[in-house]
Structures are given as structure tokens and as C-alpha cells.
Amino acid sequence: MLNIGRFNELTVLRQLPRGLQLDGGSHGEILLPKQYTSEDMKVGDTVKVFIYRDSEDRLIATTQTPLAMVGDFAYLNVVDESPVGAFLDMGLQRDILVPFSEQNNRLEKGRKVLVRIYLDDSDRLTASTKLDTFLYDTDETDAYKTADEVNIVVGAKTDLGIKVIVDGTYWGLIYHSDVFQPLNRGDKLKAYVKRVREDKKIEIIIQKPGFARVEGLAGDVLDQLRSEGGFIPLSDKSAPDDIKKKFRCSKNSYKQAIGTLYKQRLIRIEKDGIYLEA
Template structure:
């Protein structure tokens, strides 16, 4: 079955002067315009294409690469507006529409917005900044477990830290004291479940939980790295005096500490110093 607003693998049915007719199953034949062809396509070939609606709401295929698909979140530029809403650049020739009814705050041309792409009741692709209605409360404590690796999208700062979207389905929070780096809004990256609270809220860590459990000199080195922006110009090749001046320890103790961090894949050791991974 065709998925509108997502990639589909469709067979070529026929060749026309204006492009290729693809087999859209229950949706009938779908045109792939000739400007998207490489020239060596044949009837019977199966092509990977993105399906969306043209300006007349007809299904059409493209080999262009959208910045986001239906069901996903993205941070996009507002490129136009009219009396019905605004339009976002999502990488295709036809811009992505955000109705006024789906704007948490009024969007203006030249701005940016974190949106979730969805299909409306007429199967047309649209976007919304009202993210809460797409994100669930956890109703099953087995959904997430402490230490699980997850995918997050940075959403917005709060008084407590940074709100993030977890696995495209739930809200999570990275507390300010855990933000040794701050992902850009809309940035997607991996993270870890730090805690599933009794109220079913998710606390998130950007590092594996071993990061929080490092104690002693290794913990002091981590704190120093966080304070210095992720880099310290002292490696295992530095002089004993330089190490003692900063960490008040012997060179051997320092090497053991950074060795512990290296084994946990928390740092990289370079000639010029050590870096958070």
C-alpha cells in the first residue's frame, strides 16, 4: 500500500513524453515527471520515490530528497505566508503548509519552526507546531528502561533544562546540570534513559549512564572537561608538573583515570590533550 509523504518502492508501468507512470496500487498510476529521470529507466524497473501531492492535490512521485517525512519532526525555515497559514522549505519544489490552526504561535516569513509532519483528514501533507498532540504519556512502565539507548530531537529550553522528543513518541527532559553540550533545536542524536520517574516522566542523559557513575579522580577529570567545553590540553604525554598543577595528582594516577574514561568510551586521547567523545 502506498504511503503518502514517505518513500515507496514502485514499479514502472509505462513511459510517456512527460515522464514515467508508476504502479500506485489502489491509488492508480502515479507520474514521475521527466525532470527527475536519469534516462536509463525501463518498464518493469522498481524505483524508490517520495510520494506527495502536487499543487492540484494529485499524487506525484519525485526523486528529490525531502528534509522530513510524514510522522517525523524537523526544524524548518518559514519561506512564505498567506491568509491561510505559512509555508516551510522541506527540500521539495512544493513547500510544506502549516495551517493557522496548527500554529502554537503565529509563524512569520524568515522565521523557523520545529514541526511534526502529518496527513490531514483529506490525506494531504501538512505540518504542525502543536507537538503535544503527537506525543504520548507513558502508560506502560516497560516501554522504557533505565539505560536504554534512544533517539532524541532537541525541542526547546525550559527553566529545568532542555525538552526533547524521545523516539518520536514521548517528551523527555535533560536537566541543565547534565547539559555539558547543548544540541541545536531540531538536531537529532542518540541519548539514554537516565530515569523513568514514578509520574512516568522521562529523564534523559546524553551520555551512557556510566558517565554519571564515574567517581574519584576520573570523575574530577570529567567535571573539568565539562567546565572547559569538552577539551583539556593535558594528555598522558604531558609533564608530571603540568598534571600536578591542574589535578593535584601524580602522572601515573592521571593516566589511570583517563584510561578508565577511555575504556568507557567517554573521551578521546590525543597528542594535544583529551576530548569528550
């Protein structure tokens, strides 16, 4: 089965002056233009190609890697405007359309925008800024529990924190008080479920909660101690902002981390900071 808007492994049927004809199954033969072929591609070989429709709505293959595929959320540049909508750079020969009907606000050339990639009724790659159409606000299926690892895409900032897309399916929120590193719209990274509230909304945190995260932070503190000659001027009495600036964590997490190191007799804690034990 051919997956339009994604990578496929297709067999080379014929070699032509303009490129290679690939076996698209029920979709017929699909051209891989000559500029995307290599000398080692022979008839009978299987090649990995991305499939989409060209400007004449013909299926076309490419070995280029797009900036996003069908089902993805991506932060893309608006490169043109037209009577039917705005076009975004997909990293392919053809740009992707955001129809006016799929724009929350009018898109202008030069902006970047977070979109969801999908196929329209004619199997053409299309983008939408109406993210709520594709996401659930709540975890009604009880899919998540505290400390579960998730993949997130960073969305917009709110008064409470930063909205994030969780596993391409749900909206989640990282509270401002839980942000210990720069987060920009469109960033993709690993994160963890802080908790699922009674109203089924998902709270997210970048650092893994609980003892496993303390171990990780303790290791970071130990590495930093060694690289700075065995002393860091931050104790359990230091200001939260100083700790956050240095280790991108809360004061409570830092205290747990240095407590772990102290119990293992790796450091000593003084008023002026922590010292690496010999």
C-alpha cells in the same frame, strides 16, 4: 499499499514525453516527472520514489529526498505566509502548509520552527507546531528503563533544562547540569534514559550512564593524552568547569574515567594533572 508522504518502490508502467508512469496500485498511475528520471529507468523496473500531492492535489512522485516525512519531527524554515497559514520549505518542489489552526503562535517568514509532519483528511502533507497533540508526557507503559538507548529531537529550553522528543512518542528532559555539549533546537541524536521518575516522566542524558560510559570517556581521555604529548593539566582536584570545557562531562565522570586508566596502569595522577605512563 501506497504510503503517501514516504518513500515507495513502484514499478515503471509506461514512458511518456513528460516522464514515467508508475504503478500506484489502487491509486492508479502516478507520474514521475521527466526532471526526476534517469536514462537507466526502463519499463518494468522498480524505482524508489517519494509520493505526495502536488498543487492540484494529484499524486506525484519524486526522487528528491525531503527534509522530513510523515510522522517525523523537523526544524524547518518558514518561507511564505498566506491567508490560510504559513508555508515551510520541505526540500520538495511544493512547500508544506502549517494551517493557522495548527500554529501555537503566528508564524512569520524567515523563522525556523519545530513541527510534526502528518497527512490531513485529504492526504496532503501538513505540519503542526502543536507538538503536545502528538506526544505523551509520561511513560505509562513502562517502555523504558535506565540506560536504554533512544533517539531524540531537541526541543525548547526551560528553567530546568532542555525538552526533548524521545523516539517520536514521549517528551523527555535533559537537565542543564547534564548538558556537556551544544544542543540546538531540531538537533537529532542518540541519547540514553537517565531514569523514569515515580511520576513516569522521562529524564534523558547524552552520555550513557554507568560503567559503559566511563569506559568510553576513559578512551577519550587516553586519546587526548596521546595527542597532547602525554600530559593534560586536569587532575581529580581540578575545577568542574575546566573539566566540562575540555571533555564535556561532569567532574565525577572524569574522576571515574581517570581512575579506570590509573587502575590499568595507563596513567599516573599528579597534583598538576595526569601523565601518560611510558
